[in-house]
Amino acid sequence: MFIGVPKEIKNNENRVALTPAGVLSFKNAGHSVLVEKGAGIGSGFADEDYAKAGAEIIDGVENVWAKADMIMKVKEPLESEYQYFRSGLILFTYLHLAAEPELAKALKEKGVIAIAYETVSVNRTLPLLTPMSEVAGRMAAQIGAQFLQKNNGGQGILLAGVPGVNRGKVTIIGGGIVGTNAAKMAIGLGADVTIIDLSADRLRQLDDIFGNQVKTLMSNPYNIAEAVKEADLLIGAVLIPGAKAPKLVTEEMVKTMKAGSVIVDVAIDQGGVVETSDHVTTHDNPTFEKHGVIHYSVANMPGAVPRTSTIALTNVTVPYALQIANKGVFKAITENPSLKLGVNVAAGEITYEAVAKDLGYNYVSVEEALGKELSEVK
Ligand SMILES: NC(=O)C1=CN([C@@H]2O[C@H](COP(=O)(O)OP(=O)(O)OC[C@H]3O[C@@H](n4cnc5c(N)ncnc54)[C@H](O)[C@@H]3O)[C@@H](O)[C@H]2O)C=CC1
């Protein structure tokens, strides 16, 4: 199989979908890898490193898309990339389609087989989302601390406080991977941390992990309103896989926050959990202010630490991509139910239920969409 790796074009997206080590794994399995010239530079991988590992370096992104059977990316394709879609092309990347209706439409109309990293699931865990959630969670506390500084427009709070002065309050909504990693960093920074989750079991686990270093609260509108009012830094970290994030923090709640407080809505890639986080921002211009509160809504946070993130991401994506390349997509998803859960679009249908529901399409199972092709080894 030909695997294509285009350079990422999203604002300040310096990650790349394969490292030279990944190229070598594909080469050893008998595949060909086409890497766009300069694709790895932002992550510290030179064209020569890829060439040494056996990749062909391609000038011109259109040539990568045209020749590849499977495109591996990091972020969802942007509009300028839709022209490269074609029937039967396999696209393996983050997609977040519930928040990307135009992309879903283009993939559907062009018959692309689109497999989303973020919905590949193993026993209710999301192995291809986890490492980037670890990165974004850790960054969330650090970024929040930075924007709380007066010189960055914040209220002038040091999260750790000092002897005789209160610590800053951090409220984290969603105690999964992002939430846990944000809590680790916020605790490390000396903050007073509260985590809110809907799952009583998860709250118990968090209590076991952090003991009295955090307060835990059940997610309901009353508790959220109280905790948001108190927070100097609010971190949105809720996920319902594939679906648009629920707007748990209303505009009225945001109005109760102190001027110069900060919201880092990590869940913005799925639409965000805060009503006033109504648009995605970029690393170039990461914040906006509403009701005196600084909102940070960058949908590719790990793109700012590309060396760490590229290695962490490809550690987990390459084994799945190898299954697709070695067996062909139909056999790979038939034999691996975890990978099948990643298929969001196939043969002109939306094949992930939550995405279909949120975007107003009929849900069609992967089996139905691909018909008898699924039982044939391709
Ligand atoms: N902005 C960015 O650059 C990045 C964003 N993300 C996003 O961060 C979000 C969180 O991801 P993960 O932590 O990996 O998900 P996760 O599945 O590990 O955790 C989500 C948590 O939300 C909780 N939850 C669900 N409904 C809730 C409710 N109504 N109230 C409170 N908690 C509720 C769940 O019980 C779970 O503990 C996702 O949208 C993910 O795509 C992840 C990485 C990078």
Ligand SMILES: CC(=O)C(=O)O
């Ligand atoms: C999860 C995701 O979309 C990212 O890491 O950019």
